[in-house]
Amino acid sequence: MKDIAVLIERFRAGDPRALARVISFLENEEPVAEYIMEQIYPLTGQAYVVGITGSPGAGKSSLVDRLITLLRQRGETVGIVAVDPTSPFTGGALLGDRIRMQNHATDRGVFIRSMGTRGSLGGLAHTTGEVVKAMDAFGFRWVIVETVGVGQAELDIMHLADTTVVVLTPGAGDAIQTIKAGIMEIADVFAINKCDLPGANKIAAEVEMMLDMQGKRSDWRPPVVKTSTLDGRGVSELLAAIENHREFLCQDKTLREKRWLRARNETLELAQYFWQRLLSLELTNINPILEEVANRRKNPYSGAREIVKYLFDKYHQHWHQFEMVTRS
Amino acid sequence: MKDIAVLIERFRAGDPRALARVISFLENEEPVAEYIMEQIYPLTGQAYVVGITGSPGAGKSSLVDRLITLLRQRGETVGIVAVDPTSPFTGGALLGDRIRMQNHATDRGVFIRSMGTRGSLGGLAHTTGEVVKAMDAFGFRWVIVETVGVGQAELDIMHLADTTVVVLTPGAGDAIQTIKAGIMEIADVFAINKCDLPGANKIAAEVEMMLDMQGKRSDWRPPVVKTSTLDGRGVSELLAAIENHREFLCQDKTLREKRWLRARNETLELAQYFWQRLLSLELTNINPILEEVANRRKNPYSGAREIVKYLFDKYHQHWHQFEMVTRS
Numbered sequence: 001m002k003d004i005a006v007l008i009e010r011f012r013a014g015d016p017r018a019l020a021r022v023i024s025f026l027e028n029e030e031p032v033a034e035y036i037m038e039q040i041y042p043l044t045g046q047a048y049v050v051g052i053t054g055s056p057g058a059g060k061s062s063l064v065d066r067l068i069t070l071l072r073q074r075g076e077t078v079g080i081v082a083v084d085p086t087s088p089f090t091g092g093a094l095l096g097d098r099i100r101m102q103n104h105a106t107d108r109g110v111f112i113r114s115m116g117t118r119g120s121l122g123g124l125a126h127t128t129g130e131v132v133k134a135m136d137a138f139g140f141r142w143v144i145v146e147t148v149g150v151g152q153a154e155l156d157i158m159h160l161a162d163t164t165v166v167v168l169t170p171g172a173g174d175a176i177q178t179i180k181a182g183i184m185e186i187a188d189v190f191a192i193n194k195c196d197l198p199g200a201n202k203i204a205a206e207v208e209m210m211l212d213m214q215g216k217r218s219d220w221r222p223p224v225v226k227t228s229t230l231d232g233r234g235v236s237e238l239l240a241a242i243e244n245h246r247e248f249l250c251q252d253k254t255l256r257e258k259r260w261l262r263a264r265n266e267t268l269e270l271a272q273y274f275w276q277r278l279l280s281l282e283l284t285n286i287n288p289i290l291e292e293v294a295n296r297r298k299n300p301y302s303g304a305r306e307i308v309k310y311l312f313d314k315y316h317q318h319w320h321q322f323e324m325v326t327r328s
Numbered sequence: 329m330k331d332i333a334v335l336i337e338r339f340r341a342g343d344p345r346a347l348a349r350v351i352s353f354l355e356n357e358e359p360v361a362e363y364i365m366e367q368i369y370p371l372t373g374q375a376y377v378v379g380i381t382g383s384p385g386a387g388k389s390s391l392v393d394r395l396i397t398l399l400r401q402r403g404e405t406v407g408i409v410a411v412d413p414t415s416p417f418t419g420g421a422l423l424g425d426r427i428r429m430q431n432h433a434t435d436r437g438v439f440i441r442s443m444g445t446r447g448s449l450g451g452l453a454h455t456t457g458e459v460v461k462a463m464d465a466f467g468f469r470w471v472i473v474e475t476v477g478v479g480q481a482e483l484d485i486m487h488l489a490d491t492t493v494v495v496l497t498p499g500a501g502d503a504i505q506t507i508k509a510g511i512m513e514i515a516d517v518f519a520i521n522k523c524d525l526p527g528a529n530k531i532a533a534e535v536e537m538m539l540d541m542q543g544k545r546s547d548w549r550p551p552v553v554k555t556s557t558l559d560g561r562g563v564s565e566l567l568a569a570i571e572n573h574r575e576f577l578c579q580d581k582t583l584r585e586k587r588w589l590r591a592r593n594e595t596l597e598l599a600q601y602f603w604q605r606l607l608s609l610e611l612t613n614i615n616p617i618l619e620e621v622a623n624r625r626k627n628p629y630s631g632a633r634e635i636v637k638y639l640f641d642k643y644h645q646h647w648h649q650f651e652m653v654t655r656s
Contacts, residue, residue, distance in 0.1 A: 034629055037629065038627055038629040038630070041627040041628070041629070042627075045624070260622040260623075261622070263618075263621050263622040263624070263628060264618040264619075264621065264622050266621075266628045267617070267618055267621045267628040267631040267632050267635070268607060268618070268632075268635075270628050270629060270631070270632030271607060271632040271635040271636055272603070272604065272607065273632075274632055274633065274636050275600070275603045275636065276600065279596060279599060279600065289595070290591075290592040290595055290596070291592075293591050293592065293594075293595045294588040294589070294591040294592045295588075296373070296591070299366055299369040299370070300369070300591060300594045300595040300598050301362055301365065301366040301369070301598060302366070303595040303598070304595050304596075304598030304599040304601075304602055305602065305650075305651065307595070307596075307599040308599055308602050308603065308650065309647060309650075311640075312639075312640050312643050312644045312647070312650075313644060315640050316640045316641060316644035319637060319640070322633075322636065322637075322640075323633065
C-alpha cells in the first residue's frame with residue numbers, strides 16, 4: 001500500500017507515468033484501482049468530455065488529431081481515450097493511435113490511450129468511464145472519447161460524453177445505418193467528414209431532413225458541420241459547434257443535470273460491478289451449485305437463487321470481507 | 329396464477345399462441361417469465377441450435393429462408409430468432425422477417441420471432457437465450473439464431489449456438505472486418521453468400537488462408553461453402569456442413585461439454601440478473617444514497633458499497649421476499 005500512496009502522490013504531481021499506471025490498473029480491473037479512484041475522485045468534475053463516434057473508416061482518428069492540434073494551439077490540455085469495442089487489443093496498439101502518437105508524442109499537454117475489449121468484466125463502458133475520470137482528475141481540461149462503430153457498446157460509451165459528435169461520410173448507406181442504430185438520438189453535433197468527396201452535400205441534406213422529421217427534442221438543434229481532414233477545412237467550425245453546445249448546456253442547466261444523472265448511474269453500475277466481483281471471487285465456493293445445474297439435476301433458476309442466497313448470507317455476516325474486497 | 333397454469337398447459341400442448349405469449353413475457357422481462365421458464369426447463373435440451381451471423385446486407389435472412397425450406401422438406405421443425413442488437417424494434421418488425429413470414433406464414437412447423445434491444449435490462453444475449461430455450465421446450469428440433477452485425481453483442485449471442493455459421497460476401501473489407509471482430513474464432517462454418525458476384529473465389533481463398541494461418545484449433549477445420557440465395561446453389565451443402573459439424577461435436581463429446589459449460593454460465597448470468605432486478609426494485613429505497621453521490625457529498629465507490637450492504641442486510645433477513653421477487 002505504500003507503493004500506492006507514492007503512486008497517488010506522483011499522479012497528483014502530474015507525472016504522466018503515474019496516470020499511465022493508474023489506467024493500466026483500471027484496464028486490468030485490479031482491486032487497487034478502486035481504492036485509487038476513490039482517492040482521486042474529489043479531483044474530478046473539471047474536464048469537458050467530448051464523444052466522437054461513427055462508422056469504421058469515417059476518419060474519426062484524423063479528425064480527433066486535428067481537434068487536438070487546435071486545442072493545443074490555444075494552450076488547452078487534452079486526454080484522448082480511443083475505444084474499439086470490437087478489438088481485443090488494448091494499450092496503444094491501434095493504427096489511428098500510432099499516427100497521432102507521432103504528431104503529439106513529445107507534447108505533455110496530450111495523453112492518448114487505446115482500449116479494446118480486454119478485461120471487460122465490468123463492461124467496457126464502465127472501464128472507459130473510469131479512464132475518463134482518471135484523465136479528468138489528472139488535470140486535462142478536455143477529454144475526447146473516440147469509439148469505432150455504431151453498436152450498443154458505442155452508445156453506452158457515448159453516455160459518458162457531455163457533447164457527442166457523430167461523424168458521417170459521403171458514402172452509401174451511412175445515413176440509413178445511423179438512424180437504425182439510434183445514434184440520431186445521441187448526436188449533439190454532426191460532422192460530415194471527407195467533405196471533399198462527392199455526395200457530401202447530399203448526406204448533409206439527408207441529416208438535416210432527418211432532424212426536421214424527428215421534431216424538436218430540446219432547444220438544441222444539432223448543427224451539421226462539413227469537415228475535411230485533408231486540408232483541415234471545417235475543423236475549427238466543428239470545435240466552435242462543440243463549444244456552442246457546451247455553452248447551451250451550461251445556460252440551460254442541462255450540463256448539471258446530465259452529470260447529476262451520470263453520477264447516479266455510475267453508482268448503480270458500481271454496485272453491479274461489486275456483485276460481479278463477488279461472483280467471480282466466490283466461484284470455487286459456488287461451484288457445487290453450478291455442477292448440479294450443468295448435470296441437469298437442478299434448473300438454472302433455482303441454482304441462481306441458491307447462489308444469491310449463499311452470497312447474501314455469507315457477506316451479511318462477514319461484511320468486512322466485502323469491504324476488503326472492494327477497497328483493497 | 330391460474331391463467332399462467334393454463335398458459336403453460338397450452339404451451340405443452342403445442343399451441344403456437346402460447347409460445348408467442350411466453351416469448352413476449354421474456355422480452356418484456358416480466359417476473360412471471362422466470363416462473364414459466366422454470367416449469368418448462370425440463371423440456372429443453374432437445375433442439376440443435378445454429379447461429380448465423382455476418383455483416384448487414386450479407387443476405388443472412390434469405391439464406392435462413394432457404395435453410396428453413398430445406399429442413400421443412402425433410403419434415404423437421406424450425407424455430408427462428410432474428411436478433412438485431414442495433415435495432416430498437418422487436419416483435420416481428422424487421423424486413424427480413426416479413427419476407428420469411430410470407431413464405432412460411434401458414435406452416436405450423438416454423439416459428440419466427442424478431443428481437444431488438446428493447447427491454448435489455450438483463451442483456452440481449454440473456455433474453456435471446458431464454459427465447460431459444462422456449463422454442464426448444466416447445467418442441468422445435470432446430471433453432472436458428474440469426475444476428476445482424478459483428479459486434480460484441482453478436483459474439484455473446486453466438487455463444488448460444490451449437491454450430492455458428494459466419495456469412496461473408498464478395499465485397500471490400502468484409503474479410504478484414506471479420507478478423508478484427510474476433511469472429512474467426514467462433515466460426516464453425518463459413519458461407520460465402522452471393523457467390524454469383526465477382527470476387528467470391530477470392531474471398532473464399534482469403535478465408536482458407538486465414539484458417540491456414542491461425543493453425544489448428546481443434547480437429548474441426550471450418551469448411552468454406554459458396555452459396556447463392558438467388559438460385560439456392562450451395563444451400564444443401566451448407567446444411568450438410570452444419571450437420572457434419574454436429575456429428576463431429578457429438579463424436580468428440582464437445583457438444584456435451586459445450587452445453588455443460590453453457591448451463592454453468594447461464595446460471596451465473598441469472599444470478600447477475602437477479603441482482604439487477606433487486607437494484608431496480610429497490611431504487612426508491614436506495615435513492616437517498618444516489619442523491620448524496622449525485623450532489624458530490626459522497627463518492628460513487630462508498631455509495632455503491634452502501635447500496636450493496638443495504639441489499640445484503642435486507643434480503644438476508646427477508647429471504648422470502650427475494651424468493652417472491654424471482655419466482656412470482
